[in-house]
Amino acid sequence: MDFDIKKIRNDFQILSQQVYGKPLVYFDNAATTQKPQCVIDKITEFYQKYNANVHRGVHFMSAKCTEANENARNIVKNFINANHSHEIIFTHGTTESINLVASSFGDRFITKDDEIIISELEHHSNIVPWQLLCERKQAKIKVLPFNDKGELIIENLETLISKKTKLITLNHVSNSLGTINPIKKIIELAHSHNIPVFIDGAQGVQHQEVDVKELDCDFYAFSGHKIFAPTGTGVLYGKEKWLEQMPPYQGGGDMIDIVTFENTTYNELPFKFEAGTPNYVGNIAFGKALEYVNSIGIENIAKHEKELLDYGTKKISQIENLTIYGNAKNKTSVISFLINGIHPYDAGMILDKLGIAVRTGHHCTQPVMDHFNIPGTVRASFAFYNTTEEIDILYEGLLKVVKMFNS
Amino acid sequence: MDFDIKKIRNDFQILSQQVYGKPLVYFDNAATTQKPQCVIDKITEFYQKYNANVHRGVHFMSAKCTEANENARNIVKNFINANHSHEIIFTHGTTESINLVASSFGDRFITKDDEIIISELEHHSNIVPWQLLCERKQAKIKVLPFNDKGELIIENLETLISKKTKLITLNHVSNSLGTINPIKKIIELAHSHNIPVFIDGAQGVQHQEVDVKELDCDFYAFSGHKIFAPTGTGVLYGKEKWLEQMPPYQGGGDMIDIVTFENTTYNELPFKFEAGTPNYVGNIAFGKALEYVNSIGIENIAKHEKELLDYGTKKISQIENLTIYGNAKNKTSVISFLINGIHPYDAGMILDKLGIAVRTGHHCTQPVMDHFNIPGTVRASFAFYNTTEEIDILYEGLLKVVKMFNS
Amino acid sequence: MTIKNRQQEIIEEFEIYDDWMDKYSYLIELSKDLPIINDDAKKDENLINGCQSKVWLHADFDDGKIYFTADSDAIITKGIIALLVRVLSNSTPQEIIDADLHFINEIGLKENLSPTRSNGLLSMVKQMKLYAIAYKTKNLPCL
C-alpha cells in the first residue's frame, strides 16, 4: 500500500492548526497521540445512536454496545495476536494495567524476600506500583542498568537472577530515550529460569508489530491514548494461565457471579478483572483506532518513522553543543537532547512560542535523568503523520533558541 | 427558568430514534444516561483543536488541556459544594472510587476484628470491595437491613454500631428500588460515635441537589456516565483530612514527587490519587455535562422526575397482578416491578421489540432480590428528558406482555 | 429425519408468521412441548447460569443417540430450547457436533442467540455439543 502523507494528515484536522499564529508542529507524540477523524466520528456515532450500558441488557441498544465492545476486544486480540480474546482486559491505561498486575499477581505470587527485577529505563508507572508491592510484602527490587548509549546491559541479567526472582518487568521501548529493548531475548532467558516477564508496551505497539504469541511474554500492557485512541482506555494482555490464577483486582458490578454478604463468587475472564461500567464508548473507538493503524500498515508506519528519526538525528546534530541522550542502535522516533547551558524549560518555552510542541523535563523517568546527571531533556517524538519539513522547522527554532540564550 | 421538554429533547438526538421501526422509549437511565449534544461537541472540540497530554507540558495545547481539566474539577467542586477542589479526585467511575477508598482508607484504618456497616440496599460495587478488604484484614461486615417498602431500618443502626465500627457505607439512592436514604440523619448519628460515612452517590447526584458540606459526609462517589457525561469518568469526593492521611492507591506518573529506586515521595492532593494519564477529555466533557445540568436546574429536574414517578406509579399499578418493589416514601424516578408469573426476562424481550428499553434482572443488587425472594425485576428508570407519553407507551406495552404470556 | 430436515421444517412453520409478535406467540406455544427435565435431574450440576434466566439441561444416551430434556424459568428461553431440543435430540453425537444451527437466524430470532443477551442459550448450545463430544469419545470402540 502507498503511504500518502498528505492524505494521512487530512485525517487529523488538529495538525493543520495554528498556534500563536504559527503552524502547529506537534512533536509530543510520546506523551499522547492525535486522533484520526474516524475515531472521533465513532465516539459521536455511538453517543448519538446506540449509547446504552453493556452486558446483561435485554434491549437493542445495550446489545449493540455490548457487541461493539466485545468486537473491539477481538480487534485488540488480533492486533497483538493473542490466543484468546478473554486474555484481553480493558483497563483505563498502562498505569492501571501495571497496578492491576502488581496487586493481583503480587498478592498471589510474591512473598517476603522475593525479588523483582526492574530495568533502570522505566517510566515511574513501571516503578512505583512494584515499590508499593514490595513495601507491602517486604520483597526487594533489583535494577537492571543501562549503558551510556541507553541500552540495557543484558549481560548483567543472568547475575541479577536468583532463586528468589519472581518477575522481570521492563518496557518494550523507553519513553525518554527511545531505546527498543531486546525483549524477546530477555523473555527467553527469563523463561529458561521459569521467571515470568511483564512488558510495559506503552511506547511499543504504536511503532512496530507486536506479536505476544511469538514474544511469549506473560503480560503486555499499553494505553489507548498513545495509539490514536481516546483518553481513558488501555489494555492488559495476560496469559490465560496467569489471569486464571490471579485474584480479582477491583470489586464491583459485572466482575461477580453470585453476591451474598457471606460469600461472593467471581465471573469468568475477562470480566473478573473488569469491575464496574467499562469505558465502552472509549473501547469501541479504541478498536476503530487499531483498524485505522491496520489500514495504514504498521510496517509503513515503522518505515516512515525510521526516516524521520534518521533525518531528525542528522539535522539536529548539526547544532553546536547539542547532546542527544539515547543513542541505542535500535530506537523509535524519539530524540531527547540538551543544548549545553540551556535549561530544557527555557528551550521549550521558546519553541512553544514558535508553534512547536515538545515535551521538556524528566518525562517521568527520574532514574534515567539521574543516570546522566541531568535535570531533564527536551524531547521531540515523531508519529507517522509528521514530516521532514516539520523537523526543519524544529531545527530553525533551535537555532533561534541558541541565539537567544547564548548571546 | 422554564422547563421546556421539547427543547430539552432536541439536545438529545438519540431520543428521537427508531428501534425495530418503533420510536425509542429509553427507560434505562439508572444504568446509564444519554449525552446532550453540547457534551458530545466538547469531546469533538478537544480532539480536533487542543488534544495534548496534561500537566508538566510547556506547550500551548498541553496548558489548554490542563486548564480545562482543572476547570472541570472546579465545576465538580461547586456542583457538590466541596470546600476545596483538591478534595475532588477524578476516577473512572463509582466502582473505582469505592475500590480506592476500600484499599487506601482500609489499609490505613482497618485492622483485625474491626467492623464495617453496609446497608442491605447496596449495589455489588459497594459490597464486594469491602468484602475483599475484610478478607485481607480479617475484619467483619455488618448489615443494616431494610423493610418491605425498601426503607432502611435506621432504628437498628444504633445497635449495630460498636466500638469496633470503623466505617458506615451506603448509597444515597438505591439503584434497584429508588429509595432515597436519609443520609444526613445517618451521618449525624455516625459522627456522634466518631464513625466516618462513605456515600455511594451513583444514583444520587443526577436527581437532587447534593451539598457535601451540609451533609458533612466523609466521602461521596459518583459516575460521570450516569449524569450525562462520557463513559470512563467518575469522581471521589473525600474530606481533606482523610485524603491527606490515606496512602496512595495506584502508583504511576503524576502522582509522585521524586522517584528513585530506593525511595519515592508523593505529590500533593488531588494528584496523589490520580496515577497515570487521566481521562482528561472525558473529565472536560464531564464538566460540560454538569454545566448543562445547572442550566436546566436540578430543582426543575427533580420536579419533572417526581411528576413522572407519580404518573408512572399510578399508571402501571393499574395492571393486574403487578407488584412494585420499592415503595419508599422518599424515592427517585425508578419503578421496579414484576407481573405475577411472568419472568422479567420475558417481559423485557417483548418490551424491547416494542422499542422500549428497560433493564431486567437483579440490577447488581442480589441481596435486595434475595430479600424479596425474587430472581429479579423489570426496572423502568426515568430521566428529566422522559415524558408521560412515553410512560403511556410502556403501559400499552405491558398490556401486550400480559396478553402474550397469560393467555 | 436429519437435523437439516428438522431445521427446514421449523423454518417453514415460522414462515406463515410475518409479524414478530405472532412468532413470539408461537414460540410461547412451543415452549409447552419441551420434554421437561426430571425433577431429580433439575439439580445445580445441570444448571446453566445465564445471568437472567436459568436453564437446566440433561442428556441421555441410548443406542448411539442422544436425547435431551431441559427446562427454563423464562418462557421465551424455554420456547427456543424446545426448538433446539427438537432439532438436536434423537441424533448421533457426530451429527450434533457437525450441526450448523442456521434456523435460529432464519426464523428471525437471532437476537436470542447473541452472546450479548445473557439468557444462557448460547451456553446451552455449547453444552449440548460438549455432551455430544463426551458421548462420542466414550463410545469409541476399544482399539
Next chain:
Amino acid sequence: MTIKNRQQEIIEEFEIYDDWMDKYSYLIELSKDLPIINDDAKKDENLINGCQSKVWLHADFDDGKIYFTADSDAIITKGIIALLVRVLSNSTPQEIIDADLHFINEIGLKENLSPTRSNGLLSMVKQMKLYAIAYKTKNLPCL
C-alpha cells in the same frame, strides 16, 4: 516608589517591544539584574520545586520592609523572578499582601504565571505573600 509605580514602569519598558521574541530577549537581559540569593541561603528549605525549573527564594526584613533575593536554574523563569523581586522588594508586608500583580498579564507573559506551566513561579508569588504575612504578624506591636 510604590508597587503600582514600579509595575507601571515595567509595562512602559515592555511597550517598545511588540514582538514576543524581543520581549523574551529583554527578559533574558533582565535576568542578569536579579539580586542573587547568597550561596548559604541556596539550600533546600528555600527551594520552591516547580517540577521543571528550580526556584530559590530568600527574604530579609529590615526596618519595616522586606527585601527578596532569589535564583532559578532556568533563565526565563529567572527573568520573571527579577521582575517580581523588583516590584515587590523594598515594600512593607502590608503592601506586598495587597499587591495585585497585573503587570505580568499586561506585558504579555501571562502564560508564565499560569498554574498549568509547572515552572514554580506561581508558588513563588504565593511564597512571597506568605513571607509578608509572617513578617507582618511578627512585627505587630505588643498589645
